[in-house]
Amino acid sequence: MIATTTASESNTTNDGMKKNDSLPVFPYSGGYMNGEQSGSSLDGENLSERNRECNGKLSLHGGSYIPLHERITKRINDNSPFFSLEFFPPKTANGVANFFTRLDRFREGNPMFIDITWHLSSDPANIKKETSSLSIAAGCLNYCRMDTMLHVTCAQYIKEQTLRHLQMSKAVGLRNILALRGDIPQQDENPTVYKYRALDMIRWIKEEYGDYFTIGCAGYPTGHPEAPSYAADLRYLKSKVDAGAHLIITQLFFDADVFEKFVHDCREIGITVPIIPGVMPIQGYESIRRIAALSQLTIPESILKALEPIRHDDDAVRSFGIRHAVEMCRRLLSSGTATSIHLYTMNRESSCREILQELGLWTRMPMRSLPWKSFEGNHPLRSKEDVRPIFWSTRPKSYVFRTRDWDEFPNGRWGNSSSPAFNDLADYYLFYLKGQLNKEEQLRMYGYQLENMEAVRKVFVNFITQQPNEHNVKVTRLPWNEQDVGTDAETVLIRDQLIWCNENGILTVNSQPSVNGAPSTDPLVGWGKPGGYCYQKGYLEFFTCQKNADVLRNILPSYPRLSCHIINHNASIDWTNTDATTPIAVTWGVFPGCEIAQPTVVDPLSFRVWKDEAYEAWNNWASIYPSGSTSRKILEEIHDEFCLVTLVDNDFPKPLIIFEVLAEVLRIAGRSDSS
Incomplete structure (x- = not known):
């Protein structure tokens, strides 16, 4: 049996109870x-x-869920800058624990939304696998209380499989889809499998789900590397918007001039939806060269020249990457070309936080709408809770x-x-x-x-x-x-x-x-x-x-x-x-x-x-x-x-x-x- 009292301490009463001279508490007003x-x-x-x-x-916290694209449009019309973040699924269960803890810290900065990439190696549609893209996206929505967009690719699947992936996304509460073609292997063993493109999926979403999903699509500021021409790629982008895409998130770029020209060219051909610049901070010399090569992008000579003397100093490269991202984003925001920034985080925290703080986008959540951690309007089902x-x-x-x-x-x-x-x-x-x-x-x-x-x-x-x-x-x-x-x-x-x-x-x-x-x-x-x-x-x-x-x-x-x-x-x-x-x-x-x-x-x-x-x-x-x-x-x-x-x-x-x-x-x- 456990001994529940002790009188050995000097601040105890004769009956063994520790003293407290101010037990009554006046109500706080x-x-x-x-x-x-x-x-x-x-x-x-x-x-x-x-x-x-x-x-x-x-209506303390928004009441009914407002679709993401409507909230984005309102923020743009109000000239109220915001940011969003991209993450990829961790590889292990222990990594998932760390990932969600990191997201809790990111939430402190009040992002508009986050998105999760579709990783084929994660068995992405398997909701029972804790590291799958779908499972991670559901966890971000439900447990980190962030409005979440899931990348979904279609090139690797037949139509019925893609529709099933969309239905599964809806079943776990997701309301936002970034519709992507996905990478096609260089050696096509079965080319007929890869016949579908993002435009097809956007049409399927509108046919099957109407306005249920906010649909995002990808834009390429220098043109898709497989497109016949830059102009042809812009026309294809417009067809995706005409089919129902609500917003565009761009591929990464390194020069503000490139994005500004892209936005101008999009507006010239009648694309009116929000265009959100995708920015990847330079966090390592070799890593950014590798990513640029995979994306078939050219890194400006001025950046390579600045990085060359410090290429072996990781801290110096990281500091340069922060300065470059801040300067580029500040120009886009101040010129009005962009009202928001979408950061490709590579699942890293410190550089992204510093960039957002420097830009003034990292803002503490406003006064809590409820005494417990509510979803603040970010959850389609729990917004009224x-x-x-x-x-x-x-x-x-x-x-x-x-x-x-x-x-x-x-x-x-x-x-x-x-x-x-x-x-x-x-x-x-x-x-x-x-x-x-x-x-x-x-x-x-x-x-x-x-x-x-x-x-x-x-x-x-x-x-x-x-x-x-x-x-x-x-x-x-x-x-x-x-x-x-x-x-x-x-x-x-x-x-x-x-x-x-x-x-x-x-x-x-x-x-x-x-x-x-x-x-x-x-x-x-x-x-x-x-x-x-x-x-x-x-x-x-x-x-x-x-x-x-x-x-x-x-x-x-x-x-x-x-x-x-x-x-x-x-x-x-x-x-x-x-x-x-x-x-x-x-x-x-x-x-x-x-x-x-x-x-x-x-x-x-x-x-x-x-x-x-x-x-x-x-x-x-x-x-x-x-x-x-x-x-x-x-x-x-x-x-x-x-x-x-x-x-x-x-x-x-x-x-x-x-x-x-x-x-x-x-x-x-x-x-x-x-x-």
Whole structure:
């Protein structure tokens, strides 16, 4: 049995509880922290009734999905520059894990869209293969929350195969296709297979799918190397646009004059769709020569002359490549020839980021539209989604996976469901769920050995404080977190209380402070449109020993403002003091001309689904230690013996009492131990 209390520390009380002199927490009101309250009497309950009294339709993050080409056209008309990025599928599963982490960082710059190349070697249409082009594109859309365009080639396939690839693209949620012919082998064993071109595919898309897909096509600023002439290639490009292509992305080029002439010539023959310049930063001397040769492009003599003295200095070549790309793109943007840049990243990050920052295109995402990581209008099916259970707030990719088969997503309210259909995690790709931490990284973060319960507590405390542990390593994530980002910004409002909890064996995995009318622009708790006000009920989710859970259950009748749910790993304990099926809104917002938004709920039914995932995290943690070791036994006993508890303080305008109640729990439990 695990020892759950200790009195060895100097800052403990006589009953073994660590001290905290400021357990009550006043509700945060943003700019109103001078003691004034917003005066709102909204309690977050039955908000759907109040919704009917509002005049507007909530549209915090775009509402319905707007096709990519329409958004691009609007940005061009508004003279609002943007950028997009191209990537190719990684070759290995480990590479996929790194790839999605890199994309999460790229998303910080707010790209308009990304595209994924069609790699024949990846078995590109095999959705069950995690490195296939289709699988990677679906992952970018669903798990990185980026509007994604998939390259699809047709020369290697018969018509029926290409149509099947398009149908599979639609099935995984993709709405954007870059229609390409694809490379034809020099030695044609079966020339009849290669009779189709991009124009054929564009016509098929329009015939079969109408306006469902945004269609991109390729443009060649110096003409396609296989075209009879530059003029003939322009005429073929116009035929692709006339057939239904919405936009053109160009082949790479090295001279701004070349692109400017190409755009002029396109406009002269009646091509009016957006033409996006494709730019490949020079990142290595040999690599750019090889790519130019494959593309049958001529590198200007001035560039070769500048590179020759530094050809063996990779850093110098990279710096030159950044300067050249910035100068060329800046000219195109300032002249108005282009309103956007499409970067061929070669799956590299630093050079692309520097170029975009120099150009002023790398812009942080605006204020979050919802308190959780929403799709910001980038997902065809989830653009209207605006309600989620709070339990997955630190595992948004897991939530997306578990709800991937839903036909529609909650909009306006969560509602009552007797059987929410969450997918099982058994077949969840490990790189989505567990990220990149390998065994050694976890050991350095969580400890090479856990001798007692106190060692486990220290891991949680180090996560809250973000102070380095004894190995001089920060605990940037717990096993319940998907990303290495530490705690949320709002955690600072209850930081001391969370430290106190974890020091005393109340192991917290999710929380939010109470908020009473903070401006929607508040840097800590704000979300939604400017001019609104945000509200939250205090919430805490934690693991604790069954004795503490029993004491909590016994004293809760004295605290009717608290909603509680207690469950254990096999649900032999499953108790709540609220309705067993009714969700509770714990976050809501009031915005000008809109319905009241309630984007976060505590739902008892979803909690019973979440508990399996929450408890499995203990097993995953235990697995990094040898079988039979003290460390593994401690974590396995926590899994078997501790309860998972949620507490909601419904009286959000008053000081939070969750931590006071937990202090009373520990005092009572401590007295029973001493007796």
